[in-house]
Amino acid sequence: MLVQFTIFPTDKGEGLSGYVAEAIRIVDASGLSYKLGPMSTSIEGEWDEVFSVIKECRDAMRRYSNRVYIVIGVDDRAGAVNRIEGKIRSVAEKLGQEPKG
Amino acid sequence: MLVQFTIFPTDKGEGLSGYVAEAIRIVDASGLSYKLGPMSTSIEGEWDEVFSVIKECRDAMRRYSNRVYIVIGVDDRAGAVNRIEGKIRSVAEKLGQEPKG
């Protein structure tokens, strides 16, 4: 299962990269395959693995913040694995070129 | 915690209301407070309660479909309860009128 998520506090002003870094540290420590993007982080794993990581990120953020916003996208496809790199490669092959991944 | 989610199969063609109805049945059976919208369903509850309902919807949909897409938004605010109706009321009061809720 491939999951993309964005998490941030809404009561901590304009600069948020310190809070985001803490979430990434939790994702990294999970051992799951992941990829950072400019606006979200993608993780691959089973439902319970992935949502337990996102819950841990939320718990950490709520220790400092009274209001946390999260956006999650799930692409759950039967039998699909190694999709963090695979989906970009699959699109690149269709393009017949190397996309800016 | 207030959660809005959209779930649908991507391999079942254009008409999806039968699949959506099955998800709503699961939400309704959970006993949690919820509200249907034109493009999503909002649920209020604790993290584990809400995500266990969404997981149940996904399990049901994956029995018929090889690929399921889910979009989830979480607004997690300390001490906030009864927000399904409360948030709309709060905006309506600021507007000084009855919005089309």
Added chain:
Amino acid sequence: MLVQFTIFPTDKGEGLSGYVAEAIRIVDASGLSYKLGPMSTSIEGEWDEVFSVIKECRDAMRRYSNRVYIVIGVDDRAGAVNRIEGKIRSVAEKLGQEPKG
């Protein structure tokens, strides 16, 4: 075309209903069909109509805020109209009951 959107400033602290109310005022003034939800507003219209309303909401919010976050979902189905109420009704019929809409 049916569009659901959420917009808020990320640098204005915890309470946001005043900002949301201003966006709703703009949506209401547009004359397009819409429906408020606990976490988003749904609008029905052509692409240019709907995105011009969302842009107006963003311009208004950026006058007070240095950082604005927006989440938009688009369900664009050929020949589909009157869907703000229609989609909920269609699910309700499948359920064989009156859902909490």
Added chain:
Amino acid sequence: MLVQFTIFPTDKGEGLSGYVAEAIRIVDASGLSYKLGPMSTSIEGEWDEVFSVIKECRDAMRRYSNRVYIVIGVDDRAGAVNRIEGKIRSVAEKLGQEPKG
């Protein structure tokens, strides 16, 4: 302005990478700075530039499909530029390490 978007037909079955590739071709031809991710593409530009590209992707997809779904996230921050790479770098510096970007 930084925008992340996902677009796909909901009536074309399970495999979607050919459709996604066509959207990426349109993004690439726009000349705007962009980055592919496993579940979305991020683009940087002014509101009208970015939304005109997304509209073009939708028009192309609707030529083959009766129903198209789009999810868009907008992070609009005053004076912020070169954020496609900058946001990941900013988080990496906070982490004190090189993240898997």
